[in-house]
Amino acid sequence: MRFDSVQHLLKMLRSGGMVVITDDEQDGEGSLLMAAERTDAEAVNFMAMHARGLICLGLSEAHCKRLGLSLMVPHSRATHGVGFTCSIEAREGVTTGISVADRAHSIQVAVDPSSVAVDIVQPGHVFPVQALSGGVMQRAGHAEAACDLARLAGFQPAATLVAILDENGELARGDELQTFAQRHGLPICSIAELIHYRILHEGTIRRSGQYSLTTRHGEFSVMSFQDTYQGQLHLAIVRGEIDRERPTLVRVQAIETLRDALGCDSEGTPLQWNLERSLAHIAAVGTGVLVLLAQHESPEATLEQLRLHGAGQARAPQFPQRTLGIGAQILRDVGVRRMQLMSTEVPYKAVSGFELEVVEFVPFTC
Known part of the structure; x- marks a missing residue:
């Protein structure tokens, strides 16, 4: 067109x-x-x-x-x-x-x-x-x-x-x-x-700092980003050197109580990426970025997770709305252009506006 x-x-x-x-x-x-x-x-x-x-x-x-x-x-x-x-x-x-x-x-x-x-x-x-x-x-x-x-x-x-x-x-x-x-x-x-x-002409994310972080999966570099609209703080947890010409392993998410804090998986549903698994995989590969968004769960969202977990159901992926465009701005800032996206395959609209390209979806496998 x-x-x-x-x-x-x-x-x-x-x-x-x-x-x-x-x-x-x-x-x-x-x-x-x-x-x-x-x-x-x-x-x-x-x-x-x-x-x-x-x-x-x-x-x-x-x-x-x-x-x-x-x-x-x-x-x-x-x-x-x-x-x-x-x-x-x-x-x-x-x-x-x-x-x-x-x-x-x-x-x-x-x-x-x-x-x-x-x-x-x-x-x-x-x-x-x-x-x-x-x-x-x-x-x-x-x-x-x-x-x-x-x-x-x-x-x-x-x-x-x-x-x-x-x-x-x-x-x-x-x-x-x-x-x-x-x-x-x-x-x-x-x-x-x-x-x-x-x-x-504009921007809604400003990098505010960079730090070293030691985890059970080794050393990572953490970059902090200030959201100039909402005043929230987002983090990019980076391993290795990012090459914009080569696909980079990427995960973008916010913290969810059941998935990330308690490590729960719904019985009978496919296992999914969580914070721990994502960091472990990025560390094993040697290069990648995990963007951690400051999106706070509402009480209703937590109760909905509990209800679905008890019923053995999985919630529909929430990745696209959370990523476009706070997470996308952060990825662009740290040098990512081509992504191996740690997610089930989901619609990813308007990503080219951030000069990003999804070359592969990487679902979690045991």
Whole structure:
């Protein structure tokens, strides 16, 4: 596919236009978006007629807090990463709420800097999605990309976005998105390109120190990284010399109580990498990186682990959302470019934006 530059998308957004983003260069899903501040009834009608997916409103975490919006399903981010809140509507100035004029009005009330929680009601016909504060550098999602683009274009980080469906009502992908963009004279770009643009102009991770660490598996070098958005501290535990031209053994994870602290494996399910096994394997190979993310378990997440363990079930892999892009930024900083990823095979979207490539998945075997 041929993509337009991020600068081209920003120019279109500044003029009040729409743009298309996709999360993969070959077979990714696509969204049509524009700055929320510029969204009017005509724009909502175009989205409903031509893109045909669910029309959403991407908002920052701070914006959602100001409007009193909480996640529709608590802890849904831990499951699949999409931060839907309860649907909304403007308290005043609407009739049924479903018309394009009513939805455009509700969006304008929601993004008005003077609006607070009492200015909206729930439920409604506009569907906010809470974007993570680090944008695509923290999660390579459509809401994050939309809010990033709006901010980079000079607006507040709020965007109206809608998934693009094909004529059969399925998600449009790949060349179908290219055709859609050409048909309507819209620029199109991948989230990977946006990530790369932000790497060149911004950054959310700063290396803060380097230390030697002696473990039961030998000597490692530990690099600390400060998250400039959330103030958290992440660690890269490195063994050997990293050669960006050669594949590097990589594991990215946060600490989980049952898996890492207690070393539990669910009966009847495949064994998985944990902190101890990962360090041992990296030490045996002689070169590798384990990125330890400061992601704290909620009480609900721990209880869910206990429930699944007791039932002999394994939880679905959580690797992609945790890695893109905090872990990816860290890997790039320590010199990794090509990865032998210690994980079961999972989707890994927009990784090229960090100039990273997964050449092999390495599942745990006894």
